[in-house]
Amino acid sequence: MKLIAILLVVGALIAGLLGPQIFFVVDEKQVAIVTRFGDVQQEVQSPGLYAKTPFVDSVTYFEKRLLIFDAPPDSLLTKDKKRLIIDVYARGRIVDPKLFRETVRTETQAASRAVDIITS
Numbered sequence: 001m002k003l004i005a006i007l008l009v010v011g012a013l014i015a016g017l018l019g020p021q022i023f024f025v026v027d028e029k030q031v032a033i034v035t036r037f038g039d040v041q042q043e044v045q046s047p048g049l050y051a052k053t054p055f056v057d058s059v060t061y062f063e064k065r066l067l068i069f070d071a072p073p074d075s076l077l078t079k080d081k082k083r084l085i086i087d088v089y090a091r092g093r094i095v096d097p098k099l100f101r102e103t104v105r106t107e108t109q110a111a112s113r114a115v116d117i118i119t120s
Helices: 002-022 097-103 107-119
Strands: 023-026 030-036 039-044 048-051 057-063 067-070 074-077 083-086 089-092
Touching: 002 023, 023 030, 030 097, 039 097, 057 097, 067 107, 089 107
Parallel strands: none
Antiparallel strands: 023 048, 030 039, 030 057, 067 089, 074 083
16 A cells, blocks of 8 residues: 555656646647747647657747737927927737747747838
8 A cells, every 4th residue: 555655656747747847838819839949849729738759858939829010109290390309119020930939939030120110
């Protein structure tokens, strides 16, 4: 009886440690890229529970929904010396997660690039 209890505790500890390393969950609002040593192994577009190689593969999640890139307001002086406040924003979606990861890496860097483009 005591041996069974010890085996159950040890089994629960092993499952608790290896479970998050083996499985990952993709939400319906996300896409995921599974990489092994920096190389893309798998692109997951549909939601669900998936498995990966523990301690070797890493998972990067990206937003599937529309992203808003909001630039800070800027002022402009017209010919008749009136100041205009210009506030611009852009909306975009990640269509190709592999290409997105290769070019901008993170959503924060993408927002920074998009703000630079729309403010110019």
